[in-house]
Amino acid sequence: MTAGKRAVAVLISGRGSNLRALIAAAAADDYPARIALVLSNKPEAEGLEIARAAGIATLVIESRGKARAEFDTEMDAALKARGIELICLAGFMRLLTTEFVQAWYGRMINIHPSLLPAFKGTDVHARVVASGVRFTGCSVHFVSPEMDEGPIIAQAVVPVPPDATADNVAEAVLEQEHTLYPQALRLLAEGRLVIEGQRVRIRP
Template sequence: MEAIIRACADEGWAAQVAAVIANRPDAAGLAFAASHGIATAVVDHRQFPDRDSFDAALAQEIDSFAPDLVVLAGFMRVLTAGFVDHYAGRMLNVHPSLLPSFPGLKTHQQALDAGVRLHGASVHFVTSQLDHGPIVAQAAVPVEAGDTPATLAERVLATEHIIYPRAVRWFVEGRLALDGLRVTLTPPEPQWLFAGHTAGEGA
């Protein structure tokens, strides 16, 4: 989230972050957003009897800011199908794996257990199927000898901070088109990174 806020300001996007909304009052992103003059709100899931009522309240809070795009960053709750459908085609998430491999939690341990040579991150449109939406951008890092979930997570997170702001900017610029599960970027440019280098830059 912080990387997106910084990129929006530093790169002069023709957009602004309307608000940062959290489901926990102690979420670190709230203080960061407030320090940058961005509106904040909390919709605490513990105050609701079920997922449907929480998601309805969350959607109401989001819609009060009339956003063109909803960006999930560090939001660890599974959203209901009705909520996802409400924001179909305009809600992005970043997931710490090269989807469709390793959806869900503990992705870095999953990668180590599977013995893969590459791991990474994916930015995707959110659908009702968890971590299976159309992929916008991906970044890969090598899995090195002696890696632990923590060391792997650190390298993957660094790539998330590159590809997530980039994907949001593409949406802001009207360059993304959805066709089923395929995302087209116009005009085209590399939509993946390897070890911190953009595809085609000699990595």
Template sequence: MRVAVLISSRGSNMQALVNACKTEGFPAEIACVLSNNPDAAGLDFAKANNIPTKVIDHREFEEREEFDAALSDYLASEKIDLICLAGFMRLLSAEFVNRWRDRIINIHPSLLPAFKGLHVHERAIESGTKFTGCTVHFVRPEMDDGPIIAQAVVPILQDDTPEILAQRILVEEHRIYPLALKLIAQKKVKVHGSIAKISEATEGSGSLTNPAVDT
């Protein structure tokens, strides 16, 4: 499976995906890393790992749809099978998402559908909830919406700050994003309406996992 990873900054989840794809027998390859930001630090990591990179600067386009069209045309020209968003800080148009329906996945630092959008960790702490986590999901035109592929649970501790909580969740993001990619590449994920069903599910797929709680 040819995968494109879209980033806007350092792309730590991109790095986790690249490292996973290097392991023997992994059923996907990172065919390119693309950024809307020419200064994204993650581009250097990709180049150091001999992965083709591409910059399509959104500031060079007057309309969002024009940027999305250029993005889509490039991905199609590279024969991309799946798009992984990894800190890509651009809202994609409905036209783009629908063209690539069920071929775009994203990771969000909460247990969706809770805490969509920004300032996730601050809101989770302020809400008083005892658990949060992260979610890998197929992308839909609505923000942080779409069939859930995998989730991981992280406890919220009494002395947590948003920064401390974010770091603990990031560890789980780096674990479940490669897992979700592997399941999709193995054709073990099928979308039925608003639900992603996992066949021959491995541990941690399609359900909540909480290694941080067990330790």
């Protein structure tokens, strides 16, 4: 069913844990998206090897020493040249320019390891444990110019027991991420997501 599948680029900077889950989901005949490209801003990113092992095209555009606008312009051109329709950020540790985000708005999603709008940014799990909250989780959202602020597509909840550590919370959240992200990409590729202000409506 490859002919009808939407072409997706996964942007990574590191190990590619969520990338592996997306590749596995996209292998199903009835999945509406295909991972057409894995792009990294770091040549040493482990996720590039995961992509190559799966026979997926890879591209490295190094961000070191480049202004954000220069890097984003180069990346935008590369994605368009390869016919990319949708973008998944999966551990892509690079802030994107407003111009790039606006150009791909509604077609670019990210996964964040908390129940947004709580615990935006980095060092999430340590902050979760320190805060004493009883629940955390993960969120898939559309990417907007403001970090971790875009309309939320889907969330999964993870309990935080009293003896939790940042490491075991991270492990539990990651397990949920690997299920939630492919589900959200499916909805996007099927054209079932409608952005209404800061809310996302899911068509039947």
